[in-house]
Amino acid sequence: MQAYYNTTADGQWGPNSTKAAGGLGADEAWKKYSAAVPGDIDFGTGYICRKIPLSKIEKIQYYTNTSKTKTLDIIMQETGADYGINGVLYDMRTWKPCENIKANGVIIASQPAWSNEGFYWTTGADIKWGYVPLEAGKAENYIPGNGLITNLNYKLAVNWNAELSGNRGRTLVGLDNANNVVIYQSLDGTAAALTPIKARDKMVQLNCVKGALNLDGGSSVGWYDKAHHLYNKPGKGTV
Secondary structure, eight states, X not given: OTTTTTSOXXXXXXXXXXXXXXXXXXXXXXXXXXXXXXXXXXXXXXXXXXXEEGGGOOOOOOOOOOSSSSOHHHXXXXXXXXXXXXXXXXXXXXXXXXXXXXXXXXXXXXXXXXXXXXXXXXXXXXXXXXXXXXXXXXXXXXXXXXEEEOTTOOBOOOOOOGXXXXXXXXXXXXXXXXSXXXXXXXXXXXXXXXXHHHHHHHHHHTTOTTOEEEEEESTTOOEEETTTTEEESTTTSOO
């Protein structure tokens, strides 16, 4: 809450915190903070976890970048989004999106022979796990990833290509049993870095019984949380 009001986060609500919050005491400041920032957030050394109720989501936008000139912080400014993450699905030889991807009603990438595990949605509050594009129907957006948990609560055997393995930062997204979108990011090169097996176990621990994916891994992992003034490498990572 103190980070939200841009004052020293020391856990003590004193005169400086009251001033930063426009004269509000701790209880009043908490009410304003809770109304402005829906859901739960947990962060520590090398990781951040965000749970956002589907009922509070106004829009989820999948932004496709076509060059390295736009970094995550620039995209956040342009979109005005409250929260942003990197999820990389591109051909490193051509810089073009790959697999099966649809954004804002436009098919960005298509591989008809494939049907990937992924999430599909139109506004965001209607987000569901399934096979894309096979089960996406008329949804305006879908994004695939490496499946960790199916929507039947089946713990998948992790079977990834060698380049996706190892102990590294991860961008994980899931739907939990309380109808929250759950975003968990472990940052690269820290104690919170995850192997594929540990990534799956983390989403099981977070009760993502309605589906979970890994969207990214390695040094390009980046996140931005406007309400808490939190970010990791927003000006560097591949978007």
